Amino acid sequence: MRVLVITLFLLTQISFAQESLPNINIKDLKNKTVNIKTDFAEEDKIYVFSFWATWCVPCIRELEAIKLHYSVWSKELNMELIAISTDDSRTQKRVRPLVNGKNWPYRILLDENQELKRALAIVNIPYTVIVKNGEIKHVVNGYSQGAEMELYHKLQEL
Amino acid sequence: MKNYWFLMILCLSIPLSAQEDKKEKKDYGRIYGGVESNSQYYLDDEGLNFIKPEEPFRSNNYLFFNYSYKNFTAGFQIESYEPNALLNYNPLFNGTDLGTYFLDYKNEKLQVTVGHFYEQFGSGILLRAWEDRALGINSAMRGGRVKYSPNDNINFTALYGRQRSGFHVTNGDIYGLDTDIFLGEWLNLYEKNQDLSIGLSYVGRYEDVNFENPNFNELTNAYSFRFDYINNSFYLNGEATYKEEDGILDSQGRLSNDFVEPGHAFQLNFGYSSMNYGIDVTLRRVQNMSFLSEREPTTYIDFQGDLTSSLDFLDGIMNFVPALTKQHHSQLSNIYVYQAFNGVSFVDPEIMRAGETGGQIDFFYSIPSGTALGGKYGTNISVNLASWYNLPGSYTFSPPNYDVDFFGIGNKFFSDYSIEITKKINDDWHVGAIYIDQYSDLRFLDGRDPVNADILVADATYNFTSTKSIRLEVEKMWATADRKDWIGSTLEFNPNENFSVYVWDIYNYGSDKPEEQVHYLNVGGSFRKGRYRVALNYGRQRGGLVCVGGVCRFVPESSGFTLNFNTSF
Numbered sequence: 001m002r003v004l005v006i007t008l009f010l011l012t013q014i015s016f017a018q019e020s021l022p023n024i025n026i027k028d029l030k031n032k033t034v035n036i037k038t039d040f041a042e043e044d045k046i047y048v049f050s051f052w053a054t055w056c057v058p059c060i061r062e063l064e065a066i067k068l069h070y071s072v073w074s075k076e077l078n079m080e081l082i083a084i085s086t087d088d089s090r091t092q093k094r095v096r097p098l099v100n101g102k103n104w105p106y107r108i109l110l111d112e113n114q115e116l117k118r119a120l121a122i123v124n125i126p127y128t129v130i131v132k133n134g135e136i137k138h139v140v141n142g143y144s145q146g147a148e149m150e151l152y153h154k155l156q157e158l
Numbered sequence: 159m160k161n162y163w164f165l166m167i168l169c170l171s172i173p174l175s176a177q178e179d180k181k182e183k184k185d186y187g188r189i190y191g192g193v194e195s196n197s198q199y200y201l202d203d204e205g206l207n208f209i210k211p212e213e214p215f216r217s218n219n220y221l222f223f224n225y226s227y228k229n230f231t232a233g234f235q236i237e238s239y240e241p242n243a244l245l246n247y248n249p250l251f252n253g254t255d256l257g258t259y260f261l262d263y264k265n266e267k268l269q270v271t272v273g274h275f276y277e278q279f280g281s282g283i284l285l286r287a288w289e290d291r292a293l294g295i296n297s298a299m300r301g302g303r304v305k306y307s308p309n310d311n312i313n314f315t316a317l318y319g320r321q322r323s324g325f326h327v328t329n330g331d332i333y334g335l336d337t338d339i340f341l342g343e344w345l346n347l348y349e350k351n352q353d354l355s356i357g358l359s360y361v362g363r364y365e366d367v368n369f370e371n372p373n374f375n376e377l378t379n380a381y382s383f384r385f386d387y388i389n390n391s392f393y394l395n396g397e398a399t400y401k402e403e404d405g406i407l408d409s410q411g412r413l414s415n416d417f418v419e420p421g422h423a424f425q426l427n428f429g430y431s432s433m434n435y436g437i438d439v440t441l442r443r444v445q446n447m448s449f450l451s452e453r454e455p456t457t458y459i460d461f462q463g464d465l466t467s468s469l470d471f472l473d474g475i476m477n478f479v480p481a482l483t484k485q486h487h488s489q490l491s492n493i494y495v496y497q498a499f500n501g502v503s504f505v506d507p508e509i510m511r512a513g514e515t516g517g518q519i520d521f522f523y524s525i526p527s528g529t530a531l532g533g534k535y536g537t538n539i540s541v542n543l544a545s546w547y548n549l550p551g552s553y554t555f556s557p558p559n560y561d562v563d564f565f566g567i568g569n570k571f572f573s574d575y576s577i578e579i580t581k582k583i584n585d586d587w588h589v590g591a592i593y594i595d596q597y598s599d600l601r602f603l604d605g606r607d608p609v610n611a612d613i614l615v616a617d618a619t620y621n622f623t624s625t626k627s628i629r630l631e632v633e634k635m636w637a638t639a640d641r642k643d644w645i646g647s648t649l650e651f652n653p654n655e656n657f658s659v660y661v662w663d664i665y666n667y668g669s670d671k672p673e674e675q676v677h678y679l680n681v682g683g684s685f686r687k688g689r690y691r692v693a694l695n696y697g698r699q700r701g702g703l704v705c706v707g708g709v710c711r712f713v714p715e716s717s718g719f720t721l722n723f724n725t726s727f
Contacts, residue, residue, distance in 0.1 A: 055485035089281040090480030097436025101522025121192020121726035146624035
């Protein structure tokens, strides 16, 4: 236990950022393989990877809240949001109708066996990873009402 | 064990130097991973009749560490259950040790992994190696895997391994082959806004059998075929699975040489979605599809001296057959949850099953904004109807046998019908309500009488400012049997984007037994910033099924403090 505390302390001291996304393939809604590292590499474009699930109420709230601003933000900030569903095969079939039923403008990827979620050590969702020029610039762990504006200000700074 | 910690600290010192060297723009690779810690301090609780264990402080800790350089990645996970794992976790999670480790090479076409890996074929009905720390599942395979994609239209996977169980592996050798073939380009489907893909899987499990003349082979072969077709806004997909004859467990949980049958499963899913609405239908029939990496489960004595089996901890399960029902989020709607019945179980002449059949329908609709019902921001409605039944046919208890029909339904196991409405009224107010009608035949779960329950949940969120909000949820359940009526409420306050505090209580005021008329009061809060999250809770854990992703585990009641911490690097 003592060692663990020391380790945790060390970790917080190191505070270096994960430089780039892991080289992992996951699927899109048409089963096509997408590489997280190489398929989101347009220069100076901001990619916002938002991890969600059909059963996660705050996740859906966040994506709904961003939807209201999405057409403005995506043009103004040259950004794209990629909504990564972590639903496993219990609820994954619900992704297609839910996304369309809610009329979401986002690109949707399926992390069905949570390979990407695990590689990024994500424990709780919602979880947002902001990437620009292949580097992870910012991470948001969780969502509370109104936090989409915090996200917007972060994106403006990039 | 000290060696592991030494190794860990050594590895953690690498990024310090890596960070400094970055200025020179040299590629020293990169490090990534995370830390999670879940601790609990148990307290005696007379109201729940809970006596704290001898060592009341227990903790589960995970360090996941990876180093990646060019096409290579190496990683490990150290797990520390000190001084003991949290109550109700698999007793094989004990002490501090190396849980998983791997070395991986990946280029555009080829990926080779040795060591531990996670994998899923199709929907997982033949094979799913996965991790869920909340459930205490880590069924990573230890062995080798090759993935090869000669072009964009074909993926192959071949693997061999043994399944992780605690800090060891089980005795079954698992072989797997899987392929995905995308036909859209070859059939010129993209021009027509169509798409078609198919998949084939094979899984074999070899395990020595300890008795003479078994009626089944030591190697059990299983196959599946799947397809997914999309035509504009319509989609249709399915999966058919067959598993050769295999020994199953008798009512004492011992491997039996009688009653040996093949197993199979069929799933069909289709739907149509368009602007503002979507409909989805899933039908599934599963018969005798329990697939274990060791045919006979291990039995243990738990901390209270009771006999438990590895299956109680979901240990040694190779495949994944989730309950296809809506995953509700309120407290009371998770009292009667369904767990898919994929295997054969003959408990007594009243309770005999060989699988399950049924389906669910989902409907989503957004009433557009600017209409009378939609208001300024629109209104979201979702309906889910799920019903699951025993396979129809005849069952005899002695000698055990079943003769089931392919079509039709038997006795109802479970149903859940719900309608949910959520609405943003203006920038300050969000409201929502859900009504659920549930039926659960608890005889098949643990012998209790069947229960009918109606649940009503309403919630409202008020935003004081863009980052300060308060949420109130109230819920009520009317149930005809078991512990009867409940009432509950949750109050959550978010003073800013980093903090959240809550108090919730559910009260079983309607129980016929006075000792069950208790409150399950919990208070807690969480702090999050960037990659860090810390949460603290004090309160009572309701006994029953704890479910994640449609897989459930029984936990008894308990009481105490919980501390969770996680971060990534």
